[in-house]
Amino acid sequence: MVSFKPQNDEAGRAEEAEHHGESSTRREPDENTRLLPHGSSEGYLSPDDPAVSPYNLWSVRALRFFSSLFLAISFVWWVLLLISIFVSPPGMHNRGSGFTDFSYTTLTVGNLIISLLFFAVPSRPMIIWNGILALLLLVDVLIIVAVPRLRFEEGGVGIASVVWAALITIYNVAQIYFVEKGKEQEEERLTGRVETRRTLLEWLAVLAETVVLGIVAIVVILLTATLILRARDASIEAPGKKYAVNNAKYEIHLACVGDSAENDRQNLSTILVEAGEGPSEHTLQPFIHNAYANGTIHRYCYWDRPGFAWSDNAPSPHSAGMSADILSEALALAGEQGPWILVSAGVGSIYSRIFASRHVHDVTGLLLIDPTHEDQLQKIASPGRGFRLWGRGIVSPLGLDRLAGAIFKGRTREDRVYGRVSYQGGRFIKAKLQENLAAESMTASEIASAKNIQTPETPLVIVSSGVEVGRSESWAKQQEALTKITEHLVAWDIVKGAPHEVWETLKGREAVEKRLGELVRQ
The missing domain is CATH 3.40.50.1820 (Alpha/Beta hydrolase fold, catalytic domain)
Structure with a gap:
C-alpha cells in the first residue's frame, strides 16, 4: 500500500499539471478568436461562411459608425441649404446664388450613401475614383479661395460646403483602404488565405459602384470647369x-x-x-x-x-x-x-x-x-414657373449651357455676366x-x-x-x-x-x- 501511494500522487500531479496547462492556454474569446471552430482539425472556416467578415474588427465597425455620423451631419446641412434658397436662416446667407454650396453638399451626401451601400465590398476602382474626386475637389477649394470675387460670393457657407466635400472624399479613400485590409486580415485568419474570388453579386456591386462613381466624377469635372469659367468672368470690372x-x-x-x-x-x-x-x-x-x-x-x-x-x-x-x-x-x-x-x-x-x-x-x-x-x-x-426656376438653379453649377456656349458658340465674358446669356x-x-x-x-x-x-x-x-x-x-x-x-x-x-x-x-x-x-x- 505504501509503495503505490507515491505512484498515485505522481499520476495526480501529472493529471493536475495537464489540466492546468489546458487552462493556461485557454483565454476569453475576442475579435481574433471567438469565431474559430473548437474541435476542428484544421481550425479554419469555409470562405463562404457569413462569419468571414470585416465587420468582426472593431476598427471597421467604427469606420461604418463615422460614415453614418458624417452622413447625418451632411444631410442636416443639406436640408438647411435647401431651406436657405427660399428663406435665408440667420447666418446662412451668402452673396452668391446658394446653388453652388447646395450642389457640393448634395455631392457629399451622395458620396457617403454610395460608400455605405458598398461598404463591405471594397475595391480598387473605388479607391481610384475617390482619389480623383478628392483631387478635383481640392482644386475647387483652391479656386474659390484664390479668386476674391468667388470667395466673396460664396462666403463662409459656400467655402465650408466645398471643403467638407473634399474632406469626406479623402475620408472615403481611407475608409475603403482600411476596410479592404480588414477584409483580407479576417479572410487569412479565418480561412487560412486571402480570398481572391468574388461572387456574382460582388462583381455586380463593383460594376455598379464603378459606374456610379464615374458619373459622380463627371459631375465634379463640370463643377470645376464652371468655377474656372466664373473665375474668368470675375475679371470684368464693373462700371460705376x-x-x-x-x-x-x-x-x-x-x-x-x-x-x-x-x-x-x-x-x-x-x-x-x-x-x-x-x-x-x-x-x-x-x-x-x-x-x-x-x-x-x-x-x-x-x-x-x-x-x-x-x-x-x-x-x-x-x-x-x-x-x-x-x-x-x-x-x-x-x-x-x-x-x-x-x-x-x-x-x-x-x-x-x-x-x-x-x-x-x-x-x-x-x-x-x-x-x-x-x-x-x-x-x-405660378408654381410651375417657380419649380422650373428651382430646377434650373439646381443644375446651374454644372454649367452645361454656359460651358457649351463658351466652347462651341464663342460666348464671351460679357455675354455671361450681363449679356444675352446672363x-x-x-x-x-x-x-x-x-x-x-x-x-x-x-x-x-x-x-x-x-x-x-x-x-x-x-x-x-x-x-x-x-x-x-x-x-x-x-x-x-x-x-x-x-x-x-x-x-x-x-x-x-x-x-x-x-x-x-x-x-x-x-x-x-x-x-x-x-x-x-x-x-x-x-
Whole structure:
C-alpha cells in the first residue's frame, strides 16, 4: 500500500499539471478568436461562411459608425441649404446664388450613401475614383479661395460646403483602404488565405459602384470647369461702383453717366433706369446712352437689381418693395439726390412704380415701356414657373449651357455676366426665383399700396408694343389701365410692329426717345 501511494500522487500531479496547462492556454474569446471552430482539425472556416467578415474588427465597425455620423451631419446641412434658397436662416446667407454650396453638399451626401451601400465590398476602382474626386475637389477649394470675387460670393457657407466635400472624399479613400485590409486580415485568419474570388453579386456591386462613381466624377469635372469659367468672368470690372447695403449683407452695382453739376445748373432731372426682364446693360442702358449721346438727356443713372450682372444676391425672401428700398439706400450712399425721371420696361415698371410712390417729391416723370400690369403678378408667381426656376438653379453649377456656349458658340465674358446669356447664371436664376416667390404676396401688397400713394400730378408716358397689344386683348386692356395710374398722361403710344422690347426697332427707339425728351423739357 505504501509503495503505490507515491505512484498515485505522481499520476495526480501529472493529471493536475495537464489540466492546468489546458487552462493556461485557454483565454476569453475576442475579435481574433471567438469565431474559430473548437474541435476542428484544421481550425479554419469555409470562405463562404457569413462569419468571414470585416465587420468582426472593431476598427471597421467604427469606420461604418463615422460614415453614418458624417452622413447625418451632411444631410442636416443639406436640408438647411435647401431651406436657405427660399428663406435665408440667420447666418446662412451668402452673396452668391446658394446653388453652388447646395450642389457640393448634395455631392457629399451622395458620396457617403454610395460608400455605405458598398461598404463591405471594397475595391480598387473605388479607391481610384475617390482619389480623383478628392483631387478635383481640392482644386475647387483652391479656386474659390484664390479668386476674391468667388470667395466673396460664396462666403463662409459656400467655402465650408466645398471643403467638407473634399474632406469626406479623402475620408472615403481611407475608409475603403482600411476596410479592404480588414477584409483580407479576417479572410487569412479565418480561412487560412486571402480570398481572391468574388461572387456574382460582388462583381455586380463593383460594376455598379464603378459606374456610379464615374458619373459622380463627371459631375465634379463640370463643377470645376464652371468655377474656372466664373473665375474668368470675375475679371470684368464693373462700371460705376458697388455699394454695401442692408447692413453690409451684400453689394449693389450703381453707375451714373453725365455731369451732375451741369445737370443741376440747368435744373434738369436725372434719368433713373430700371431694367425689365434682364440686366440694364443688355436691355435699356445702351439705348439710353444713345439718347445721352444725342443730347436728348444730359445725365442718367442705372443699377442692377440683386442677382443681376454685378450685384450680389439678396437674402430670401426678396420683394419688389425691398429692391426699391435697396435702390434708395444705394443712391444715398452714392450722394445722388435727384430729381428723377424713371424709365423702366416690362416687369421693371412694377419696381419703378413702387420706388415712385416712396419718393413722391423726387420723381418728376414716369416713362414705362410695354409695362407689366400688377394683374400679371399671378402669372409671375405660378408654381410651375417657380419649380422650373428651382430646377434650373439646381443644375446651374454644372454649367452645361454656359460651358457649351463658351466652347462651341464663342460666348464671351460679357455675354455671361450681363449679356444675352446672363439668364443662365445661378445668381440671375436665384433673383428670378425670389421674384416668383414674393410676387403674389409681398410684391402684390406693395404695388397695391403704391397705386394709392402715387402722386396724381406725376407726368406719365406709356409706350406699348404693337405686337403684344395685337396678340392679346387682355394685355391691351392692361396697358390702357396703366395709363390711369396718374392723372397727368402725357402720351400713350402703341408702336406698330414693335416687340415687347420696343427699343429693338427703329420706330420704337424714335418713339421712346421723343417722349423721353418731352419729359425732360417739362
